Amino acid sequence: MSDETMVRARTRRAILDAAVLTLSQNHGASLGDIASCAGVGRTTLHRYFADRSELTKALSKHVLERIETATVRAVLAEGPVPQALERLCQEYFELGDIMMFMFADPDVMGGPEWKEPTPSDHALLKLVERGHSDKSIDPEATPLWVQQVMWAMLFAAWQHTRENNVPKHQALSLCLRSLRKAIAA
Amino acid sequence: MSDETMVRARTRRAILDAAVLTLSQNHGASLGDIASCAGVGRTTLHRYFADRSELTKALSKHVLERIETATVRAVLAEGPVPQALERLCQEYFELGDIMMFMFADPDVMGGPEWKEPTPSDHALLKLVERGHSDKSIDPEATPLWVQQVMWAMLFAAWQHTRENNVPKHQALSLCLRSLRKAIAA
Protein backbone atom coordinates (compact mmCIF):
# COMPACT_ATOMS: atom_id res chain seq x y z
CA MET A 1 0.00 0.00 0.00
CA SER A 2 2.51 2.59 1.19
CA ASP A 3 5.38 1.06 -0.77
CA GLU A 4 4.10 2.65 -3.96
CA THR A 5 6.35 4.47 -6.36
CA MET A 6 6.18 8.24 -6.36
CA VAL A 7 4.79 8.14 -9.87
CA ARG A 8 2.08 5.68 -8.99
CA ALA A 9 1.13 7.62 -5.88
CA ARG A 10 0.82 10.79 -7.91
CA THR A 11 -1.29 9.14 -10.59
CA ARG A 12 -3.49 7.50 -7.99
CA ARG A 13 -4.09 10.85 -6.32
CA ALA A 14 -4.79 12.53 -9.65
CA ILE A 15 -7.46 9.96 -10.47
CA LEU A 16 -9.13 10.33 -7.07
CA ASP A 17 -9.16 14.12 -7.31
CA ALA A 18 -10.49 13.98 -10.85
CA ALA A 19 -13.21 11.57 -9.74
CA VAL A 20 -14.32 13.93 -6.99
CA LEU A 21 -14.31 16.90 -9.34
CA THR A 22 -16.08 15.13 -12.19
CA LEU A 23 -18.70 13.37 -10.09
CA SER A 24 -19.45 16.53 -8.11
CA GLN A 25 -20.54 18.16 -11.36
CA ASN A 26 -22.02 15.18 -13.17
CA HIS A 27 -23.25 12.40 -10.96
CA GLY A 28 -23.62 10.01 -13.89
CA ALA A 29 -20.12 10.48 -15.30
CA SER A 30 -18.53 7.44 -16.92
CA LEU A 31 -15.12 6.05 -16.05
CA GLY A 32 -13.93 7.43 -19.35
CA ASP A 33 -14.99 10.92 -18.29
CA ILE A 34 -13.12 10.57 -15.02
CA ALA A 35 -10.02 9.21 -16.73
CA SER A 36 -9.84 12.00 -19.29
CA CYS A 37 -10.49 14.58 -16.56
CA ALA A 38 -7.48 13.13 -14.75
CA GLY A 39 -5.46 13.36 -17.97
CA VAL A 40 -5.10 9.61 -17.99
CA GLY A 41 -6.13 6.72 -20.23
CA ARG A 42 -9.08 4.60 -19.26
CA THR A 43 -6.76 1.61 -19.22
CA THR A 44 -4.58 3.26 -16.62
CA LEU A 45 -7.58 3.99 -14.43
CA HIS A 46 -8.42 0.28 -14.47
CA ARG A 47 -4.85 -0.50 -13.47
CA TYR A 48 -5.38 1.40 -10.23
CA PHE A 49 -9.02 0.54 -9.59
CA ALA A 50 -10.08 -2.79 -11.08
CA ASP A 51 -13.76 -1.91 -11.35
CA ARG A 52 -16.09 0.92 -10.48
CA SER A 53 -16.91 -0.44 -7.05
CA GLU A 54 -13.25 -0.34 -6.07
CA LEU A 55 -12.97 3.24 -7.20
CA THR A 56 -16.07 4.08 -5.20
CA LYS A 57 -14.60 2.37 -2.16
CA ALA A 58 -11.32 4.26 -2.45
CA LEU A 59 -13.23 7.45 -3.05
CA SER A 60 -15.25 6.94 0.10
CA LYS A 61 -12.06 6.43 2.10
CA HIS A 62 -10.45 9.46 0.46
CA VAL A 63 -13.38 11.70 1.34
CA LEU A 64 -13.48 10.44 4.92
CA GLU A 65 -9.77 11.17 5.32
CA ARG A 66 -10.15 14.71 3.99
CA ILE A 67 -12.98 15.32 6.43
CA GLU A 68 -11.04 13.85 9.33
CA THR A 69 -7.98 16.02 8.75
CA ALA A 70 -10.19 19.08 8.37
CA THR A 71 -11.84 18.26 11.69
CA VAL A 72 -8.50 17.79 13.40
CA ARG A 73 -7.33 21.16 12.13
CA ALA A 74 -10.36 22.83 13.71
CA VAL A 75 -9.15 21.79 17.22
CA LEU A 76 -12.72 21.64 18.51
CA ALA A 77 -11.64 21.07 22.10
CA GLU A 78 -10.10 24.51 22.40
CA GLY A 79 -11.68 27.91 22.93
CA PRO A 80 -15.32 28.95 23.16
CA VAL A 81 -17.85 26.62 21.56
CA PRO A 82 -19.25 29.07 18.97
CA GLN A 83 -15.77 29.92 17.73
CA ALA A 84 -14.82 26.25 17.55
CA LEU A 85 -17.88 25.48 15.45
CA GLU A 86 -17.01 28.44 13.26
CA ARG A 87 -13.50 27.07 12.70
CA LEU A 88 -14.98 23.71 11.78
CA CYS A 89 -17.27 25.32 9.22
CA GLN A 90 -14.39 27.22 7.68
CA GLU A 91 -12.35 24.04 7.36
CA TYR A 92 -15.23 22.14 5.78
CA PHE A 93 -16.02 25.05 3.48
CA GLU A 94 -12.49 24.79 2.11
CA LEU A 95 -13.17 21.20 1.06
CA GLY A 96 -15.42 22.60 -1.66
CA ASP A 97 -15.73 19.96 -4.33
CA ILE A 98 -15.51 17.20 -1.76
CA MET A 99 -18.62 18.58 -0.08
CA MET A 100 -20.69 19.02 -3.19
CA PHE A 101 -19.59 15.59 -4.33
CA MET A 102 -20.97 14.04 -1.16
CA PHE A 103 -24.35 15.64 -1.72
CA ALA A 104 -24.38 14.83 -5.43
CA ASP A 105 -23.44 11.18 -5.04
CA PRO A 106 -25.12 9.57 -2.04
CA ASP A 107 -23.94 6.13 -3.18
CA VAL A 108 -20.46 6.90 -1.93
CA MET A 109 -21.77 7.37 1.60
CA GLY A 110 -23.39 3.94 1.59
CA GLY A 111 -20.45 2.00 3.00
CA PRO A 112 -20.42 0.58 6.54
CA GLU A 113 -17.85 3.15 7.66
CA TRP A 114 -20.48 5.85 7.14
CA LYS A 115 -23.08 4.14 9.29
CA GLU A 116 -21.12 4.12 12.50
CA PRO A 117 -19.91 7.43 13.95
CA THR A 118 -16.49 8.58 12.79
CA PRO A 119 -13.92 10.36 14.99
CA SER A 120 -15.24 13.59 13.47
CA ASP A 121 -18.75 12.75 14.57
CA HIS A 122 -17.47 12.07 18.06
CA ALA A 123 -15.55 15.33 18.23
CA LEU A 124 -18.62 17.27 17.16
CA LEU A 125 -20.75 15.38 19.67
CA LYS A 126 -18.41 16.39 22.47
CA LEU A 127 -18.39 19.97 21.26
CA VAL A 128 -22.18 20.20 21.29
CA GLU A 129 -22.33 18.64 24.74
CA ARG A 130 -19.85 21.23 25.91
CA GLY A 131 -22.04 23.89 24.37
CA HIS A 132 -25.03 22.55 26.27
CA SER A 133 -23.09 22.60 29.51
CA ASP A 134 -21.94 26.19 29.23
CA LYS A 135 -25.32 27.36 27.84
CA SER A 136 -23.86 28.50 24.54
CA ILE A 137 -25.95 26.10 22.42
CA ASP A 138 -29.72 25.80 22.25
CA PRO A 139 -30.64 22.88 24.54
CA GLU A 140 -33.27 21.79 21.98
CA ALA A 141 -30.60 21.28 19.35
CA THR A 142 -29.29 17.73 19.66
CA PRO A 143 -25.81 16.92 18.35
CA LEU A 144 -27.28 15.09 15.37
CA TRP A 145 -29.45 18.06 14.50
CA VAL A 146 -26.56 20.49 14.82
CA GLN A 147 -24.62 18.28 12.46
CA GLN A 148 -27.46 18.20 9.93
CA VAL A 149 -27.89 21.96 10.10
CA MET A 150 -24.19 22.62 9.74
CA TRP A 151 -23.87 20.52 6.57
CA ALA A 152 -27.09 21.96 5.20
CA MET A 153 -25.82 25.50 5.75
CA LEU A 154 -22.51 24.68 4.08
CA PHE A 155 -24.43 23.27 1.16
CA ALA A 156 -26.55 26.42 1.03
CA ALA A 157 -23.45 28.59 1.02
CA TRP A 158 -21.84 26.71 -1.87
CA GLN A 159 -25.08 26.71 -3.80
CA HIS A 160 -25.33 30.42 -3.13
CA THR A 161 -21.96 31.04 -4.76
CA ARG A 162 -22.75 28.76 -7.68
CA GLU A 163 -26.25 29.89 -8.59
CA ASN A 164 -26.22 33.50 -7.49
CA ASN A 165 -22.61 34.38 -8.29
CA VAL A 166 -21.92 35.46 -4.74
CA PRO A 167 -18.23 35.67 -3.76
CA LYS A 168 -17.09 32.79 -1.59
CA HIS A 169 -16.07 34.89 1.39
CA GLN A 170 -19.48 36.53 1.47
CA ALA A 171 -21.31 33.21 1.24
CA LEU A 172 -19.14 31.80 4.02
CA SER A 173 -19.76 34.87 6.13
CA LEU A 174 -23.53 34.49 5.73
CA CYS A 175 -23.24 30.79 6.46
CA LEU A 176 -21.34 31.32 9.70
CA ARG A 177 -23.67 34.09 10.82
CA SER A 178 -26.84 32.11 10.15
CA LEU A 179 -25.51 28.92 11.68
CA ARG A 180 -24.36 30.71 14.82
CA LYS A 181 -27.77 32.30 15.31
CA ALA A 182 -29.65 29.12 14.43
CA ILE A 183 -28.17 27.03 17.20
CA ALA A 184 -27.43 29.75 19.78
CA ALA A 185 -29.11 29.33 23.15
CA MET B 1 -53.85 18.41 -23.57
CA SER B 2 -56.79 18.82 -21.21
CA ASP B 3 -59.13 16.73 -23.40
CA GLU B 4 -57.64 13.54 -22.03
CA THR B 5 -59.73 10.61 -20.92
CA MET B 6 -60.09 10.10 -17.18
CA VAL B 7 -58.18 6.85 -17.48
CA ARG B 8 -55.31 8.45 -19.36
CA ALA B 9 -55.11 11.35 -16.93
CA ARG B 10 -54.95 8.93 -14.00
CA THR B 11 -52.26 6.81 -15.64
CA ARG B 12 -50.26 9.89 -16.57
CA ARG B 13 -50.37 11.12 -13.00
CA ALA B 14 -49.42 7.69 -11.65
CA ILE B 15 -46.33 7.62 -13.85
CA LEU B 16 -45.26 11.12 -12.79
CA ASP B 17 -45.73 10.33 -9.10
CA ALA B 18 -43.87 7.05 -9.48
CA ALA B 19 -41.05 8.83 -11.28
CA VAL B 20 -40.70 11.33 -8.43
CA LEU B 21 -40.77 8.58 -5.81
CA THR B 22 -38.35 6.27 -7.62
CA LEU B 23 -35.86 8.93 -8.68
CA SER B 24 -35.86 10.49 -5.21
CA GLN B 25 -34.54 7.21 -3.84
CA ASN B 26 -32.41 6.05 -6.76
CA HIS B 27 -31.15 8.78 -9.02
CA GLY B 28 -30.04 6.30 -11.67
CA ALA B 29 -33.31 4.41 -11.91
CA SER B 30 -34.19 3.04 -15.34
CA LEU B 31 -37.45 3.70 -17.14
CA GLY B 32 -38.34 0.09 -16.39
CA ASP B 33 -37.96 0.78 -12.66
CA ILE B 34 -40.21 3.79 -12.91
CA ALA B 35 -42.80 1.92 -14.94
CA SER B 36 -43.01 -1.00 -12.55
CA CYS B 37 -43.12 1.37 -9.60
CA ALA B 38 -46.14 2.98 -11.26
CA GLY B 39 -47.68 -0.46 -11.75
CA VAL B 40 -47.49 0.01 -15.48
CA GLY B 41 -45.73 -1.66 -18.39
CA ARG B 42 -42.70 -0.02 -19.88
CA THR B 43 -44.55 0.13 -23.19
CA THR B 44 -47.31 2.18 -21.60
CA LEU B 45 -44.80 4.62 -20.16
CA HIS B 46 -43.44 5.22 -23.65
CA ARG B 47 -47.00 5.85 -24.87
CA TYR B 48 -47.21 8.83 -22.52
CA PHE B 49 -43.63 10.05 -22.70
CA ALA B 50 -41.89 9.21 -25.97
CA ASP B 51 -38.38 9.28 -24.55
CA ARG B 52 -36.62 10.03 -21.30
CA SER B 53 -36.14 13.70 -22.05
CA GLU B 54 -39.89 14.18 -22.45
CA LEU B 55 -40.49 12.52 -19.12
CA THR B 56 -37.89 14.77 -17.54
CA LYS B 57 -39.54 17.81 -19.07
CA ALA B 58 -42.98 16.82 -17.80
CA LEU B 59 -41.46 16.02 -14.41
CA SER B 60 -39.91 19.46 -14.20
CA LYS B 61 -43.27 21.06 -14.94
CA HIS B 62 -45.01 18.80 -12.45
CA VAL B 63 -42.60 19.70 -9.67
CA LEU B 64 -42.89 23.41 -10.41
CA GLU B 65 -46.68 23.19 -10.22
CA ARG B 66 -46.60 21.38 -6.89
CA ILE B 67 -44.31 24.06 -5.50
CA GLU B 68 -46.47 26.87 -6.85
CA THR B 69 -49.67 25.51 -5.31
CA ALA B 70 -47.88 24.96 -2.00
CA THR B 71 -46.70 28.57 -2.06
CA VAL B 72 -50.17 29.85 -2.81
CA ARG B 73 -51.60 27.89 0.11
CA ALA B 74 -49.14 29.57 2.46
CA VAL B 75 -50.73 33.00 1.74
CA LEU B 76 -47.44 34.78 2.37
CA ALA B 77 -49.00 38.24 2.17
CA GLU B 78 -51.04 37.71 5.32
CA GLY B 79 -50.05 37.90 8.97
CA PRO B 80 -46.67 38.44 10.62
CA VAL B 81 -43.61 37.62 8.51
CA PRO B 82 -42.15 34.89 10.76
CA GLN B 83 -45.48 33.05 10.84
CA ALA B 84 -45.87 33.36 7.08
CA LEU B 85 -42.43 31.86 6.53
CA GLU B 86 -43.32 29.11 8.96
CA ARG B 87 -46.47 28.31 6.96
CA LEU B 88 -44.41 28.18 3.79
CA CYS B 89 -41.98 25.73 5.37
CA GLN B 90 -44.80 23.51 6.53
CA GLU B 91 -46.30 23.43 3.06
CA TYR B 92 -42.96 22.63 1.44
CA PHE B 93 -42.23 20.02 4.08
CA GLU B 94 -45.42 18.24 3.07
CA LEU B 95 -44.08 17.88 -0.47
CA GLY B 96 -41.64 15.34 0.90
CA ASP B 97 -40.54 13.16 -2.00
CA ILE B 98 -40.79 16.09 -4.38
CA MET B 99 -38.21 17.95 -2.32
CA MET B 100 -35.75 15.11 -1.96
CA PHE B 101 -36.19 14.36 -5.64
CA MET B 102 -35.12 17.90 -6.52
CA PHE B 103 -31.95 17.57 -4.50
CA ALA B 104 -31.20 14.05 -5.74
CA ASP B 105 -31.69 14.84 -9.43
CA PRO B 106 -30.30 18.27 -10.34
CA ASP B 107 -30.82 17.50 -14.05
CA VAL B 108 -34.53 18.16 -13.65
CA MET B 109 -33.84 21.71 -12.51
CA GLY B 110 -31.80 22.47 -15.59
CA GLY B 111 -34.62 23.79 -17.79
CA PRO B 112 -34.98 27.46 -18.68
CA GLU B 113 -38.05 27.81 -16.45
CA TRP B 114 -35.79 27.24 -13.44
CA LYS B 115 -33.37 30.00 -14.36
CA GLU B 116 -35.80 32.88 -14.27
CA PRO B 117 -37.66 33.61 -11.03
CA THR B 118 -40.99 31.83 -10.59
CA PRO B 119 -44.09 33.37 -8.96
CA SER B 120 -43.03 31.53 -5.82
CA ASP B 121 -39.66 33.23 -5.88
CA HIS B 122 -41.36 36.56 -6.27
CA ALA B 123 -43.75 35.93 -3.37
CA LEU B 124 -40.84 34.99 -1.12
CA LEU B 125 -38.91 38.05 -2.26
CA LYS B 126 -41.79 40.30 -1.26
CA LEU B 127 -42.11 38.52 2.07
CA VAL B 128 -38.44 39.03 2.92
CA GLU B 129 -38.65 42.68 1.92
CA ARG B 130 -41.63 43.06 4.21
CA GLY B 131 -39.60 41.39 6.94
CA HIS B 132 -36.80 43.88 6.39
CA SER B 133 -39.23 46.79 6.60
CA ASP B 134 -40.81 45.74 9.88
CA LYS B 135 -37.43 44.67 11.37
CA SER B 136 -38.49 41.05 11.77
CA ILE B 137 -35.77 39.68 9.48
CA ASP B 138 -32.01 40.10 9.77
CA PRO B 139 -31.07 42.93 7.38
CA GLU B 140 -27.94 41.00 6.38
CA ALA B 141 -30.08 38.12 5.05
CA THR B 142 -30.88 38.83 1.43
CA PRO B 143 -33.96 37.23 -0.12
CA LEU B 144 -31.77 34.83 -2.11
CA TRP B 145 -29.94 33.78 1.02
CA VAL B 146 -33.14 33.30 2.97
CA GLN B 147 -34.35 31.07 0.17
CA GLN B 148 -31.16 29.02 0.18
CA VAL B 149 -31.28 28.61 3.93
CA MET B 150 -34.94 27.63 3.91
CA TRP B 151 -34.43 24.86 1.37
CA ALA B 152 -31.27 23.72 3.11
CA MET B 153 -33.10 23.49 6.43
CA LEU B 154 -35.93 21.54 4.85
CA PHE B 155 -33.37 19.19 3.37
CA ALA B 156 -31.74 18.84 6.77
CA ALA B 157 -35.08 18.03 8.37
CA TRP B 158 -35.91 15.30 5.86
CA GLN B 159 -32.44 13.87 6.12
CA HIS B 160 -32.81 13.93 9.90
CA THR B 161 -35.93 11.76 9.71
CA ARG B 162 -34.35 9.39 7.18
CA GLU B 163 -30.96 8.79 8.74
CA ASN B 164 -31.67 9.25 12.42
CA ASN B 165 -35.20 7.84 12.57
CA VAL B 166 -36.58 11.04 14.02
CA PRO B 167 -40.38 11.45 13.77
CA LYS B 168 -41.44 13.89 11.10
CA HIS B 169 -43.22 16.29 13.40
CA GLN B 170 -40.12 16.60 15.58
CA ALA B 171 -37.84 17.18 12.59
CA LEU B 172 -40.21 19.82 11.25
CA SER B 173 -40.36 21.47 14.66
CA LEU B 174 -36.56 21.66 14.84
CA CYS B 175 -36.46 22.95 11.29
CA LEU B 176 -38.92 25.76 11.98
CA ARG B 177 -37.20 26.72 15.22
CA SER B 178 -33.72 26.83 13.71
CA LEU B 179 -34.84 28.67 10.59
CA ARG B 180 -36.71 31.27 12.60
CA LYS B 181 -33.68 31.94 14.77
CA ALA B 182 -31.26 31.89 11.85
CA ILE B 183 -32.88 34.73 9.98
CA ALA B 184 -34.39 36.68 12.86
CA ALA B 185 -33.24 40.27 13.24
Next chain:
DNA sequence: CCATAGTGGAACAGAGGTGTTCCACTATGG
Protein backbone atom coordinates in the same frame (compact mmCIF):
# COMPACT_ATOMS: atom_id res chain seq x y z
C1' DC C 1 22.79 1.55 -23.59
C1' DC C 2 18.99 -1.20 -21.96
C1' DA C 3 15.85 -3.35 -18.71
C1' DT C 4 11.96 -2.07 -16.50
C1' DA C 5 8.03 0.71 -14.74
C1' DG C 6 4.41 3.23 -16.39
C1' DT C 7 1.44 4.48 -19.78
C1' DG C 8 -2.07 5.07 -23.99
C1' DG C 9 -4.83 3.19 -27.51
C1' DA C 10 -7.14 -0.20 -30.21
C1' DA C 11 -10.12 -3.93 -30.10
C1' DC C 12 -13.23 -7.11 -28.11
C1' DA C 13 -17.31 -9.33 -25.80
C1' DG C 14 -20.64 -8.80 -22.42
C1' DA C 15 -24.27 -6.39 -19.89
C1' DG C 16 -27.83 -3.27 -19.40
C1' DG C 17 -30.85 0.62 -20.84
C1' DT C 18 -33.50 2.58 -24.72
C1' DG C 19 -36.86 3.15 -28.20
C1' DT C 20 -39.74 0.69 -31.33
C1' DT C 21 -42.97 -2.70 -33.34
C1' DC C 22 -46.35 -6.09 -33.12
C1' DC C 23 -49.85 -8.90 -31.14
C1' DA C 24 -53.04 -10.50 -27.64
C1' DC C 25 -55.77 -9.22 -23.77
C1' DT C 26 -59.34 -6.56 -20.91
C1' DA C 27 -62.78 -3.28 -19.85
C1' DT C 28 -66.22 -0.03 -20.94
C1' DG C 29 -69.73 2.76 -23.30
C1' DG C 30 -73.05 2.68 -27.13
Next chain:
DNA sequence: CCATAGTGGAACACCTCTGTTCCACTATGG
Protein backbone atom coordinates in the same frame (compact mmCIF):
# COMPACT_ATOMS: atom_id res chain seq x y z
C1' DC D 1 -73.11 -7.71 -28.05
C1' DC D 2 -69.22 -5.37 -30.03
C1' DA D 3 -66.20 -1.60 -31.41
C1' DT D 4 -62.79 0.92 -29.35
C1' DA D 5 -59.55 2.79 -25.85
C1' DG D 6 -56.14 1.28 -23.00
C1' DT D 7 -52.95 -1.88 -21.72
C1' DG D 8 -48.94 -5.64 -21.05
C1' DG D 9 -45.43 -8.43 -22.83
C1' DA D 10 -42.32 -10.37 -26.07
C1' DA D 11 -38.98 -9.47 -29.32
C1' DC D 12 -35.95 -6.59 -31.79
C1' DA D 13 -31.90 -3.50 -33.07
C1' DC D 14 -29.24 0.03 -31.22
C1' DC D 15 -26.39 2.39 -28.12
C1' DT D 16 -23.25 3.28 -24.18
C1' DC D 17 -20.54 1.78 -20.50
C1' DT D 18 -17.70 -1.75 -18.74
C1' DG D 19 -13.91 -4.80 -17.98
C1' DT D 20 -10.31 -7.13 -20.31
C1' DT D 21 -6.40 -8.26 -23.41
C1' DC D 22 -2.68 -7.11 -26.22
C1' DC D 23 0.76 -4.29 -28.20
C1' DA D 24 3.54 -0.20 -28.92
C1' DC D 25 5.47 3.80 -26.86
C1' DT D 26 8.19 6.73 -23.36
C1' DA D 27 11.03 7.76 -19.56
C1' DT D 28 14.23 6.74 -16.07
C1' DG D 29 17.75 4.62 -13.20
C1' DG D 30 21.58 1.26 -13.18
